[in-house]
Amino acid sequence: xxxxxxxxxxxxxxxxxxxxxxxxxxxxxxxxxxxxxxxxxxxxxxxxxxxxxxxxxxxxxxxxxxxxxxxxxxxxxxxxxxxxxxxxxxxxxxxxxxxxxxxxxxxxxxxxxxxxxxxxxxxxxxxxxxxxxxxxxxxxxxxxxxxxxxxxxxxxxxxxxxxxxxxxxxxxxxxxxxxxxxxxxxxxxxxxxxxxxxxxxxxxxxxxxxxxxxxxxxxxxxxxxxxxxxxxxxxxxxxxxxxxxxxxxxxxxxxxx
Amino acid sequence: xxxxxxxxxxxxxxxxxxxxxxxxxxxxxxxxxxxxxxxxxxxxxxxxxxxxxxxxxxxxxxxxxxxxxxxxxxxxxxxxxxxxxxxxxxxxxxxxxxxxxxxxxxxxxxxxxxxxxxxxxxxxxxxxxxxxxxxxxxxxxxxxxxxxxxxxxxxxxxxxxxxxxxxxxxxxxxxxxxxxxxxxxxxxxxxxxxxxxxxxxxxxxxxxxxxxxxxxxxxxxxxxxxxxxxxxxxxxxxxxxxxxxxxxxxxxxxxxxxxxxxxxxxxxxxxxxxxxxxxxxxxxxxxxxxxxxxxxxxxxxxxxxxxxxxxxxxxxxxxxxxxxxxxxxxxxxxxxxxxxxxxxxxxxxxxxxxxxxxxxxxxxxxxxxxxxxxxxxxxxxxxxxxxxxxxxxxxxxxxxxxxxxxxxxxxxxxxxxxxxxxxxxxxxxxxxxxxxxxxxxxxxxxxxxxxxxxxxxx
Ligand SMILES: Nc1ncnc2c1ncn2[C@@H]1O[C@H](COP(=O)(O)OP(=O)(O)O)[C@@H](O)[C@H]1O
Ligand SMILES: [Mg+2]
Numbered sequence: 190x191x192x193x194x195x196x197x198x199x200x201x202x203x204x205x206x207x208x209x210x211x212x213x214x215x216x217x218x219x220x221x222x223x224x225x226x227x228x229x230x231x232x233x234x235x236x237x238x239x240x241x242x243x244x245x246x247x248x249x250x251x252x253x254x255x256x257x258x259x260x261x262x263x264x265x266x267x268x269x270x271x272x273x274x275x276x277x278x279x280x281x282x283x284x285x286x287x288x289x290x291x292x293x294x295x296x297x298x299x300x301x302x303x304x305x306x307x308x309x310x311x312x313x314x315x316x317x318x319x320x321x322x323x324x325x326x327x328x329x330x331x332x333x334x335x336x337x338x339x340x341x342x343x344x345x346x347x348x349x350x351x352x353x354x355x356x357x358x359x360x361x362x363x364x365x366x367x368x369x370x371x372x373x374x375x376x377x378x379x380x381x382x383x384x385x386x387x388x389x390x391x392x393x394x395x396x397x398x399x400x401x402x403x404x405x406x407x408x409x410x411x412x413x414x415x416x417x418x419x420x421x422x423x424x425x426x427x428x429x430x431x432x433x434x435x436x437x438x439x440x441x442x443x444x445x446x
Numbered sequence: 447x448x449x450x451x452x453x454x455x456x457x458x459x460x461x462x463x464x465x466x467x468x469x470x471x472x473x474x475x476x477x478x479x480x481x482x483x484x485x486x487x488x489x490x491x492x493x494x495x496x497x498x499x500x501x502x503x504x505x506x507x508x509x510x511x512x513x514x515x516x517x518x519x520x521x522x523x524x525x526x527x528x529x530x531x532x533x534x535x536x537x538x539x540x541x542x543x544x545x546x547x548x549x550x551x552x553x554x555x556x557x558x559x560x561x562x563x564x565x566x567x568x569x570x571x572x573x574x575x576x577x578x579x580x581x582x583x584x585x586x587x588x589x590x591x592x593x594x595x596x597x598x599x600x601x602x603x604x605x606x607x608x609x610x611x612x613x614x615x616x617x618x619x620x621x622x623x624x625x626x627x628x629x630x631x632x633x634x635x636x637x638x639x640x641x642x643x644x645x646x647x648x649x650x651x652x653x654x655x656x657x658x659x660x661x662x663x664x665x666x667x668x669x670x671x672x673x674x675x676x677x678x679x680x681x682x683x684x685x686x687x688x689x690x691x692x693x694x695x696x697x698x699x700x701x702x703x704x705x706x707x708x709x710x711x712x713x714x715x716x717x718x719x720x721x722x723x724x725x726x727x728x729x730x731x732x733x734x735x736x737x738x739x740x741x742x743x744x745x746x747x748x749x750x751x752x753x754x755x756x757x758x759x760x761x762x763x764x765x766x767x768x769x770x771x772x773x774x775x776x777x778x779x780x781x782x783x784x785x786x787x788x789x790x791x792x793x794x795x796x797x798x799x800x801x802x803x804x805x806x807x808x809x810x811x812x813x814x815x816x817x818x819x820x821x822x823x824x825x826x827x828x829x830x831x832x833x834x835x836x837x838x839x840x841x842x843x844x845x846x847x848x849x850x851x852x853x854x855x856x857x858x859x860x861x862x863x864x865x866x867x868x869x870x871x872x873x874x875x876x877x878x879x880x881x882x883x884x885x886x887x888x889x890x891x892x893x894x895x896x897x898x899x900x901x902x903x904x
Binding site for chain 1: 849850851852854855856857858859860861862863865866869870872873874875876877880
């Protein structure tokens with residue numbers, strides 16, 4: 190595989206826009222094409238903040254460091270430009286948008302990628318949508334519902350992954366996709382992600398999770414541990430297994446010391 | 447038939463009343479003259495009155511300069527139209543109107559009205575055979591149908607209702623009479639397609655619908671026009687009666703061009719166990735004012751009252767609604783949603799009145815506004831007046847901006863800001879249409895909203 194990182198985060202500090210203090214305090218991370226990285230860490234350690242900074246959420250701002258995606262300064266790009274460039278975030282808490290159906294929205298999103306004057310082939314779109322829903326074992330009527338409106342926690346997560354499957358990103362950040370999914374749903378989603386990965390081996394994944402559970406089904410190349418806004422350890426899958434046994438206690442102690 | 451007078455000499459005056467009523471039966475002539483007297487005696491609503499506080503009609507509507515549209519299309523006199531026969535022909539129906547009508551799906555019947563004069567009426571032959579009456583209101587009034595004499599401008603929108611109802615009762619030129627006999631159900635809507643062509647004129651139209659016991663009918667009243675250089679009034683009085691167990695839906699699609707001043711008075715009278723739903727869609731014109739009063743007259747009566755408005759540039763929409771729960775055990779549910787861009791203004795003023803003895807009333811009222819620009823303004827004045835103790839009522843109003851989280855979420859999937867805004871606005875307004883899925887209406891309104899959204903933020 191190519192050695193040049195698709196995403197490199199260096200010395201990234203970030204905070205809620207205009208609000209001290211920094212939540213991220215110098216994060217370093219490099220993901221190469223096709224790699225799967227996991228970030229684990231206790232609640233409140235800054236995992237979602239990292240995901241949101243990568244997505245371009247206007248509520249957060251970088252105060253130091255850089256995020257380079259495919260050789261470009263990601264922090265300078267608008268959220269839609271990032272998406273157009275292949276960045277996808279499966280959010281931990283996706284918002285509900287009443288009246289906007291999933292199908293309509295995805296059609297618009299795909300159309301938005303085309304050159305001016307080019308029209309999305311609606312038949313092909315329908316086929317793709319059906320195929321992706323089948324992959325994720327979703328009912329076809331699902332896409333007629335309004336985005337996340339009245340969805341259960343599990344439905345929201347599946348909806349995020351459905352979007353990911355349709356938009357076919359180059360870099361997918363999955364923020365706690367596993368929470369809210371029961372074990373059967375988790376297996377379906379993990380299977381879906383693996384299938385996408387098989388289809389597009391160059392897709393890189395940053396998998397944010399609180400638990401080892403998800404990593405039983407999606408095998409990471411690298412596991413990072415984030416505590417209090419810093420990555421305190423990086424290693425292979427064994428890091429995750431160690432966490433499962435000992436928890437985050439040792440990192441917490443190390444930080445206090 | 448009097449010789450047509452010089453156009454320039456025509457104005458909203460007693461002569462016009464006499465001329466309009468020339469071929470009318472005596473009772474109607476008398477009603478017109480009485481209405482004119484009331485009009486003259488009634489002061490123009492001023493912004494000092496609660497109900498007109500935000501619409502300065504004296505400033506916005508140059509009543510003295512308006513010319514009544516007394517003649518039919520092309521100056522042809524009225525009276526030759528045979529109800530139930532003949533479809534719209536290209537000769538009499540303007541292209542703009544034909545384009546609007548081309549998008550309509552199946553209808554049980556249709557009426558075409560140009561400048562306040564019905565030019566064609568079509569009704570499904572099977573329905574006509576079952577006794578459904580669909581015709582020019584003018585014809586109906588002259589034909590001696592006792593129902594028309596009984597209900598025209600009497601119980602629903604009498605001249606005594608106010609300055610404009612009086613003016614309409616005096617000067618109306620034509621409109622629609624629809625009567626659905628007991629137990630007859632129409633599968634498809636009846637569509638009225640109205641077109642106003644002449645700038646600086648005033649058009650006075652009435653719609654009278656009587657749905658007898660356990661009948662069912664939906665009626666779509668669409669008005670369109672070109673843009674006008676000078677203020678052009680389309681005044682409408684809508685009288686809707688649903689008898690016991692009947693189901694009626696009335697939809698008003700206001701899609702006039704700029705310069706259009708749409709002024710409608712709508713009254714719905716729902717008897718026992720009947721349903722009388724309304725949907726007011728305001729997209730066009732420069733000013734739109736709708737006075738809607740829903741009366742729940744019998745136990746089990748139900749009215750869903752829906753409204754959708756989308757203003758841009760300097761459009762001004764004003765809705766004044768009331769839900770009168772006269773009988774106990776009735777239900778009404780109002781939802782008006784509006785989006786305002788440019789320097790548009792939206793006004794919603796609504797009141798739920800639970801009359802004494804109207805126990806177990808269920809009445810709801812919600813108005814939601816989405817402000818899309820710094821200069822747009824929404825005013826929302828919900829109100830309750832409760833004269834019974836065992837009721838369930840609620841009212842709520844919101845005025846908000848586009849939700850930043852929603853926009854961000856859509857943008858994070860690759861939509862640019864404008865695309866994201868369009869989707870959110872369409873979704874916001876679409877909730878209203880979802881509540882009243884009526885053949886062709888949702889598609890048509892959605893298309894019109896999309897067209898307006900292409901010019902979001904000017
Ligand atoms: N929008 C916000 N406003 C205020 N505090 C925030 C906001 N986002 C994150 N935080 C704070 O930053 C810290 C990290 O949060 P987060 O990134 O969500 O952690 P994680 O995803 O690891 O649980 C927490 O203390 C959280 O309360
Ligand atoms: Mg989180």
